[in-house]
Amino acid sequence: MRKIILVGHGDGCIGMKKSAEMxxxxxxxxxxxxxxxxxxxxxxxxxxxxxxxxYKKEGYDELLLLADIKGGTPGNVATLLGKQHEYIHVIAGYHLAMILTACINNQISGHDLLEESNQMIQKII
Structure with a gap:
């Protein structure tokens, strides 16, 4: 089982969670x-x-930490924890489509999530 943890500055990550659940x-x-x-x-x-x-005590064997930006305090904390624990995977620079994909496909690897999410960012006009 995988837990997805959004870390970020202020209430931005809380808003992203609420949007995903909406x-x-x-x-x-x-x-x-x-x-x-x-x-x-x-x-x-x-x-x-x-x-x-x-979450580890609850039986989650994998944690996906999604940070709002690389180099900020939340991203640095996620990186530090990711380096300490092999069951933690860290991606910085999340967006709503990435979060939705991670929620829908709880088996997608961090690498594949990043690849798929990058394809979702497109210039429309």
Missing amino acids: ILGKQDHLVAIALKESESLNDYLKKVQTSVDE
Whole structure:
């Protein structure tokens, strides 16, 4: 089983989760952990690590951490945890179509999710 964790600055990741659930319905395997303006990197790391530990105890054997941007605090926390645990996969630069794809196809690999998501970004006009 895989848990998808959205990490990001402020309420953006919470809004993405709500948007995904508006389209797909309730997603028990999708969570959002927002970085608050008042939190330090260490505070946020502890918060995300606590959630990761809880999900591992619940029986999730894979965690997909999707970060809003590479190089920000949420992305750095996700990267640090991904380097510490082989069952954690990290992708930075999520968008709604990527989240929907990950929710619909809970078996898609991180590599394939990235490939498919990149194809969804297109200039229309």
